[in-house]
Amino acid sequence: MNMLPQQIIAIAITAFFIIKLYKQKRKGEISNNEYIMWLVFWITAALAIAMIKQVDRLSGTLGLSASGIDFLVYLAVIMLFYFVFRLRLRLAKMDRELTEMVRQFAIKETDKKQAKNNN
Amino acid sequence: MPKIACIIPAWNEEKNITKVVESVKPYADFIIVINDKSQDTTAELAEKAGAIVINHPINRGQGASLQTGNDYALSLGADIIVHFDGDDQFLAEEINDMIEPIKRGEADIVFGSRFLGKETNFPFLKKNVIYPLAQIFTRLILGVRLSDPQNGFRAMNRQAAEEIRIINREMAHNSEIQSKAFSGKLRVAEVPITVIYHHFGQKLSGGIKIMKDLLIYKLSK
Numbered sequence: 340m341n342m343l344p345q346q347i348i349a350i351a352i353t354a355f356f357i358i359k360l361y362k363q364k365r366k367g368e369i370s371n372n373e374y375i376m377w378l379v380f381w382i383t384a385a386l387a388i389a390m391i392k393q394v395d396r397l398s399g400t401l402g403l404s405a406s407g408i409d410f411l412v413y414l415a416v417i418m419l420f421y422f423v424f425r426l427r428l429r430l431a432k433m434d435r436e437l438t439e440m441v442r443q444f445a446i447k448e449t450d451k452k453q454a455k456n457n458n
Numbered sequence: 459m460p461k462i463a464c465i466i467p468a469w470n471e472e473k474n475i476t477k478v479v480e481s482v483k484p485y486a487d488f489i490i491v492i493n494d495k496s497q498d499t500t501a502e503l504a505e506k507a508g509a510i511v512i513n514h515p516i517n518r519g520q521g522a523s524l525q526t527g528n529d530y531a532l533s534l535g536a537d538i539i540v541h542f543d544g545d546d547q548f549l550a551e552e553i554n555d556m557i558e559p560i561k562r563g564e565a566d567i568v569f570g571s572r573f574l575g576k577e578t579n580f581p582f583l584k585k586n587v588i589y590p591l592a593q594i595f596t597r598l599i600l601g602v603r604l605s606d607p608q609n610g611f612r613a614m615n616r617q618a619a620e621e622i623r624i625i626n627r628e629m630a631h632n633s634e635i636q637s638k639a640f641s642g643k644l645r646v647a648e649v650p651i652t653v654i655y656h657h658f659g660q661k662l663s664g665g666i667k668i669m670k671d672l673l674i675y676k677l678s679k
Contacts, residue, residue, distance in 0.1 A: 431674050438518050438627050442526045445492075449512045449530065 346388055353385040380418075387411055460537035462557065463488040466509070466526030467520045468544035472498040479507035481550035482542060483671055490536055491544070492523035497646050500544075520610075521631025525624040532619055540613045545656065548611050552651050556613040566618040566646035567639045569604055570611030574650035579656060595669065600637040602646060608632055618644050629664060630671035 342350075360381065364374045387394050387407075394407035401409055464486035468475055474601045479489055491504040495517040505511045512526055524541055531539045538557050542548055552570070559565035572580070592607035610632060614622070622638045638645050 427674065434627070435625060438522045441514050441518055442529065443517055444524065444531075445512050445514050445526060446530055449510065453510065 342389070346391060349388045350385050353381050353388070357381045357385075384411075459587050460477050460557075460561065461488070461535055461554075462538045462540065463490060463527075463531035463534065463536035464540045464542050464553070465524060465531060465552070466504075466544045467493045467523030467527065467544050468492065468496065468504065468675045469494040469517065469520075469523075470496045470498050471500050471544040472496070472503055474546040475500050475544055476507045477505045478542070478544055478546050478550075479504055479509045482540075482553065482598055483508060485550055485553040486493055486540065488531060488536060490527045490530055492517060492527050493532060494523045494623060496522070519584040519628040519631075521536055521629070521634070522627035523622050524631060528619045532616065536619075538613060538615055541610060547653050547656065549652050549654075552649075553613075556611065556651070559647040559649065560613060564645065566644040567614040567622075568612060568647045568649055568673070569606065569636065569639075570609045570651035571604065571606035571648045572609065572651065572653050574625050576652045578603070579655050583663050587635040596633055596636060600633055600640075602633070602636040602673075604636060604646075606648070607636075609651070609653075611653075618642075627672060628667075633668060633672060638679040640649050 357378065360369075360377050361375065363369050369377075388411075391407050394410060396407075396409050398410040401410075464482045466475075466478060466489065468491050469560070471478075475491065479491065482489055487607050489509040491509040491511050492513055493501040493504065493513045495514050501511050501513055509531075512530060514523065514526065527541075530538055531574065532613060538560055540553055540556060542550075542553070545599075548570070556570060558656065559568050591605060596602040596604070596607045618639065619645065621642050622635055626634045
């Protein structure tokens, strides 16, 4: 398989991210699910870059006028939107947990103060 | 006699809080002010006026403050909980009208309404644009059948306070409470109340934020 220099550079970059991901997993910085999800993402990206001609054909079959590389950029943008959305939901959940902590703390402090006043 | 707790969420309300606490005193057994990290003397003044003050260590919004108040009122053994604004918009003497359907055993939750006959000095834009839009939204999307879509004056019995847990910490809590009251099959009543506008309050942009918050809340549940 003859590859263009830019394909080799792109695959090297994905390899760098896969190694980084593996190190994060070994240090226990990310969960199993997260590790698998990102691993699948980077391997898919590397395969798509390596098989760019096939992606070109797929893009044509789907009726898209753009070339394979454009098709990959579109996919990446869609995925980024999805990740931002998921991040937003996770933030909302963390925000709710923070509110609950603030509430418990505030009530406990009030109880202490009331008990002190009653004594 | 049922024990009545009046919950007043407050953020930088030093101008009004003493007057508001004094005004509700004849109608409640417990007055609970939730000081939502005010930068002024709200907490000190509320305490001096005779309220139990709960201090949020960081600002969490009106919805979060109301739920903090509900939790505390329930722990004190309150039978009826009244939500009352700290900016002197509502009339304390109307608390009796609000809790009457609950006392008679006809309702679990009562919402105040500015559209049932009593006179209110509505800003024009609110009356003719914001409220009609909010009413369509709450009716079609949330299934809420109330004459007033955005009113913070409400009363509930213990059962309703235990069933309705307020999750939206900012202004979307109002629609959330209404929606949960209807979906929870609680008995709902409306009572005419008066609102005195000292400022414009919630703008159209605020309404859009409420819709966005409700959507995120629904999706992140």
